[in-house]
Amino acid sequence: MLLIVGRIGKPHGIRGEVTVEVRTDEPEARFAPGMVLRTEPGATPPPPSPSAGPGVPFRVPAELTVESARWHQGRLLVAFDGVLDRDVAEALRGTLLGVDSADVAPPEDPEEFHDHQLVGLAAVTPTGERLGEVARIDHAPASDLLVLRRPEGKTALIPFVKAIVPEVDLAGGRVVVDPPAGLLDL
Numbered sequence: 001m002l003l004i005v006g007r008i009g010k011p012h013g014i015r016g017e018v019t020v021e022v023r024t025d026e027p028e029a030r031f032a033p034g035m036v037l038r039t040e041p042g043a044t045p046p047p048p049s050p051s052a053g054p055g056v057p058f059r060v061p062a063e064l065t066v067e068s069a070r071w072h073q074g075r076l077l078v079a080f081d082g083v084l085d086r087d088v089a090e091a092l093r094g095t096l097l098g099v100d101s102a103d104v105a106p107p108e109d110p111e112e113f114h115d116h117q118l119v120g121l122a123a124v125t126p127t128g129e130r131l132g133e134v135a136r137i138d139h140a141p142a143s144d145l146l147v148l149r150r151p152e153g154k155t156a157l158i159p160f161v162k163a164i165v166p167e168v169d170l171a172g173g174r175v176v177v178d179p180p181a182g183l184l185d186l
Contacts, residue, residue: 001116002038002098005030011089012077018089020069020076020097023139030099031069031078038063040096060095113168122174123148123158126166131177131184132156146175156184 006027009019024030030037039060065081083089101116115137123131123146132148135155139145144160158164158177167176 001101002040003101003104003114003116004040004096004098005037006076006097008078008092008095008097009075010093011086012072014086015079016083016085016089017077017079018083018092020078022076027069027076031066031076033066033068035066036063037066037097037099040098060092064092064097111162113170117170118146118168118175120173121168121170123177124174126176126178131179134175146177148177150184156186158183 005022005024007021007023009021011018020031022031029035039062061082064083067079067081069076069078071077080092083092101114104114106117107113118134118137121134123134125131130151132150134146135149136147137144137160138147138157142159146158146160146165148156148158150156158179164179164183165175165177169175
């Protein structure tokens with residue numbers, strides 16, 4: 001499974017550096033020189049692409065190798081091998097960057113989980129009533145949110161905090177959700 005660790009933003013300067021919207025707790029490890037990141041097209045359509053040569057349109061490669069990374073005014077700036085100018089950097093805008101989940105060690109803290117470990121788990125109440133399935137994790141400023149796909153087809157946002165999600169049972173394939181009154185009615 002591909003774990004998204006960042007999204008390429010706008011170019012920075014004229015030598016091919018790009019800003020990266022970081023989506024990992026370990027940016028220094030994920031964007032270290034030499035790291036190979038898989039690419040996935042972004043949600044927004046790419047801008048008109050520069051040519052890779054006469055009559056050859058530029059295509060985002062399946063993988064990008066980090067040449068260098070540095071922080072500048074709170075943003076991560078990354079240079080990738082082979083991305084040498086602003087036009088090519090612009091063509092990468094919106095590209096998602098990921099790593100294979102098999103290459104990621106599990107967290108050392110038993111109270112910490114990677115998104116891919118939670119997606120697909122059944123959500124149940126403390127009494128065992130099925131609430132739905134974890135469809136994805138949204139990373140909000142206040143807390144992470146479990147996005148549940150409810151049996152009736154709707155979605156529900158559950159704050160991923162101990163008071164509401166007291167138990168995560170990876171081996172059993174479930175999360176226990178103790179929602180306050182009205183949370184699932186929103």
